Amino acid sequence: MSDCVDILGMLVKCSNFAAVKHSTQRRKDPAKTPYINHPIGVAYILTEEGGVRDASVIMAAILHDTVEDTDTTLDEIKKEFGHQIAGIVAEVTDDKALPYDERKRLQIVHAPTSSREAKLVKLADKLYNLRDLEKATPEGWSDEKVAEYFKWSSKVVEGLRGTNRQLEASLDEIFSRHDL
Ligand SMILES: Nc1nc2c(ncn2[C@@H]2O[C@H](COP(=O)(O)OP(=O)(O)O)[C@@H](OP(=O)(O)OP(=O)(O)O)[C@H]2O)c(=O)[nH]1
Numbered sequence: 455m456s457d458c459v460d461i462l463g464m465l466v467k468c469s470n471f472a473a474v475k476h477s478t479q480r481r482k483d484p485a486k487t488p489y490i491n492h493p494i495g496v497a498y499i500l501t502e503e504g505g506v507r508d509a510s511v512i513m514a515a516i517l518h519d520t521v522e523d524t525d526t527t528l529d530e531i532k533k534e535f536g537h538q539i540a541g542i543v544a545e546v547t548d549d550k551a552l553p554y555d556e557r558k559r560l561q562i563v564h565a566p567t568s569s570r571e572a573k574l575v576k577l578a579d580k581l582y583n584l585r586d587l588e589k590a591t592p593e594g595w596s597d598e599k600v601a602e603y604f605k606w607s608s609k610v611v612e613g614l615r616g617t618n619r620q621l622e623a624s625l626d627e628i629f630s631r632h633d634l
């Protein structure tokens with residue numbers, strides 16, 4: 455077994471990397487939950503609810519917001535975790551240099567042509583965020599922004615379908631509660 459890739463070591467390395475990178479960030483909920491709860495929760499949705507056992511997908515899920523929301527670069531992810539995981543992270547990273555509406559539009563456009571691995575991360579990311587949104591309104595969000603986020607998410611998820619039955623069923627339950 456000595457030629458086996460050290461998956462457990464890589465997984466812990468990803469978790470530590472993401473924890474360090476997100477260490478000063480908090481979620482937008484009133485309790486100001488540590489941000490790291492989100493990427494770990496997204497990975498947990500994939501293993502526990504989605505039955506996903508592809509280690510690259512789980513590692514990319516843990517890292518999925520590091521490039522978008524911290525000073526992490528894709529080169530850094532590539533150097534530390536390899537090109538496959540860096541590729542998935544790249545696919546789920548919005549270009550924050552673009553205007554908000556354009557970023558949101560591009561997620562809808564890119565969803566159908568993204569890889570199966572990226573689609574899995576996106577499905578779990580949306581499921582986590584929509585569950586959060588049902589629990590509490592993020593600070594500074596109007597009712598209109600919340601409603602718009604549900605509607606926009608359903609459009610992104612349209613392009614991710616046919617990837618994981620469980621995650622899509624859970625998302626559909628949420629959408630039906632919001633008449634989507
Ligand atoms: N529902 C919810 N979201 C929160 C909370 N705290 C932080 N977020 C993050 O806010 C992002 C959505 O907020 P927006 O205003 O639409 O987008 P922006 O942060 O990218 O500008 C999500 O980013 P993301 O994970 O990159 O996903 P995406 O929505 O950009 O696809 C989500 O993780 C919270 O308490 N509740």
Ligand SMILES: [Mn+2]
Pocket residue numbers: 492518519579
């Ligand atoms: Mn996310």
